[in-house]
Amino acid sequence: MDLARKISRAKWDSNLNNERGLAKGEISADAVTGDLRTQNNTLSFWQCNSSENSSIENAALAIAAAGNRLDRLDIVWLSDSELRNDGFALKRTDGRTPVTDLVKSHVDICNLDYVRLGNIANHLKVAVQNEQISRLSKNQVKRLLTLAVSQGRIALKDLSEEIRNEISGQGEQD
Amino acid sequence: MLIDYSKLDYSTNTSNYPEKFFIPDIAVEFGKPSHNLDNSRESLAISHLQALLQMKILNSSTINILPHQETVPSDPKVWEDLYLLIIDTSYFERERREKDQLVLKLGISLDGERVEDGITHPAEKIIDDALNSTNKRAVYTWLSELAVDVGCPDMAASVLRCLGRRKLEPLEWRVRVVKDALAVDDVEIRDAAVQAVESWGEMEFCNVLEHHSEVVPWLCNYIEDVINDLREST
Numbered sequence: 001m002d003l004a005r006k007i008s009r010a011k012w013d014s015n016l017n018n019e020r021g022l023a024k025g026e027i028s029a030d031a032v033t034g035d036l037r038t039q040n041n042t043l044s045f046w047q048c049n050s051s052e053n054s055s056i057e058n059a060a061l062a063i064a065a066a067g068n069r070l071d072r073l074d075i076v077w078l079s080d081s082e083l084r085n086d087g088f089a090l091k092r093t094d095g096r097t098p099v100t101d102l103v104k105s106h107v108d109i110c111n112l113d114y115v116r117l118g119n120i121a122n123h124l125k126v127a128v129q130n131e132q133i134s135r136l137s138k139n140q141v142k143r144l145l146t147l148a149v150s151q152g153r154i155a156l157k158d159l160s161e162e163i164r165n166e167i168s169g170q171g172e173q174d
Numbered sequence: 175m176l177i178d179y180s181k182l183d184y185s186t187n188t189s190n191y192p193e194k195f196f197i198p199d200i201a202v203e204f205g206k207p208s209h210n211l212d213n214s215r216e217s218l219a220i221s222h223l224q225a226l227l228q229m230k231i232l233n234s235s236t237i238n239i240l241p242h243q244e245t246v247p248s249d250p251k252v253w254e255d256l257y258l259l260i261i262d263t264s265y266f267e268r269e270r271r272e273k274d275q276l277v278l279k280l281g282i283s284l285d286g287e288r289v290e291d292g293i294t295h296p297a298e299k300i301i302d303d304a305l306n307s308t309n310k311r312a313v314y315t316w317l318s319e320l321a322v323d324v325g326c327p328d329m330a331a332s333v334l335r336c337l338g339r340r341k342l343e344p345l346e347w348r349v350r351v352v353k354d355a356l357a358v359d360d361v362e363i364r365d366a367a368v369q370a371v372e373s374w375g376e377m378e379f380c381n382v383l384e385h386h387s388e389v390v391p392w393l394c395n396y397i398e399d400v401i402n403d404l405r406e407s408t
Binding site: 006008009010013020063070135137138141162 | 288290291292293294327328331339360361362365366369372373390392393395396399400403406
């Protein structure tokens with residue numbers, strides 16, 4: 001099993017560090033402070049099986065449905081067994097998503113301190129290098145949400161107004 | 175101070191129109207002609223301060239000092255009707271302050287919270303408010319500068335992502351911002367530019383993306399996806 005999370009890929013491409021004055025392979029502090037924001041010393045992940053595209057899409061669906069606007073998504077995944085072997089504490093918790101059948105597919109990595117958070121960052125850097133990452137275009141995200149609504153996995157009223165408008169074809173920007 | 179108007183290259187000043195201009199109609203008061211290019215291409219005697227400010231305006235590609243005209247003819251002869259007499263020097267100071275305030279507000283907002291895919295950001299409201307101000311054209315100029323500022327790439331990409339969430343007019347302005355951003359040596363800024371195009375979903379950007387030569391493979395794939403999506407949507 002794997003654990004998936006939304007990141008911003010451009011911040012994690014360590015091959016391009018020279019553009020920002022960092023050495024190749026170093027992890028940008030902006031990536032850590034931006035994409036690894038903890039709450040109560042925990043970091044939120046969604047369970048998925050990276051060998052199945054639909055499973056990664058489920059993680060993306062859970063994340064996208066909880067947002068308030070429709071955008072492309074970068075989803076990265078880590079092996080939960082590797083994380084356990086590294087001593088991380090994983091705890092199943094209910095995820096905040098309107099996709100009811102995915103609420104229980106949520107895992108928190110707990111008891112994070114500065115060093116452990118750095119270790120997670122290192123796992124993520126390696127995952128990005130190994131292409132354990134998928135970018136879903138805005139259209140792909142829209143299709144996922146539309147399908148989930150039509151299948152009754154999400155109640156339309158539980159989505160933000162902007163997303164509702166987008167998937168019902170009335171997407172207008174401000 | 176003397177200005178020899180015959181030596182000013184007016185065609186250069188008009189060459190950037192109508193892509194990039196704003197009218198500082200608050201700043202410039204128009205009165206009697208201070209010169210007439212048809213009849214007297216000789217030097218004029220004006221105050222040192224006025225001369226400096228006139229030079230600054232005339233040599234700036236970003237400033238149109240023609241009054242009350244939204245569309246600017248490309249004919250350089252239009253400059254012959256230029257009536258510039260009194261310049262309110264406080265305009266420049268006020269404009270500088272407004273720009274500083276906008277940059278500060280955006281900076282604080284973006285420092286406090288990063289721009290996240292799928293989540294609206296308070297900086298979007300700051301941009302909206304700035305664009306609703308009286309100095310709208312100047313705000314466009316500042317935003318286009320901020321969006322490609324490689325000195326602050328994180329902020330630039332964030333501003334660009336916020337702009338992508340607004341279908342701002344004119345289209346030509348957005349096209350130029352995207353072109354400028356794609357030319358920058360920073361993958362996050364280029365990525366934000368492509369995301370803005372994806373968000374706007376307009377065929378006019380297909381050409382821009384197709385002519386961009388991207389070196390980063392994953393961004394190259396994303397550009398292809400966006401181009402395909404744009405084509406499918408039409």
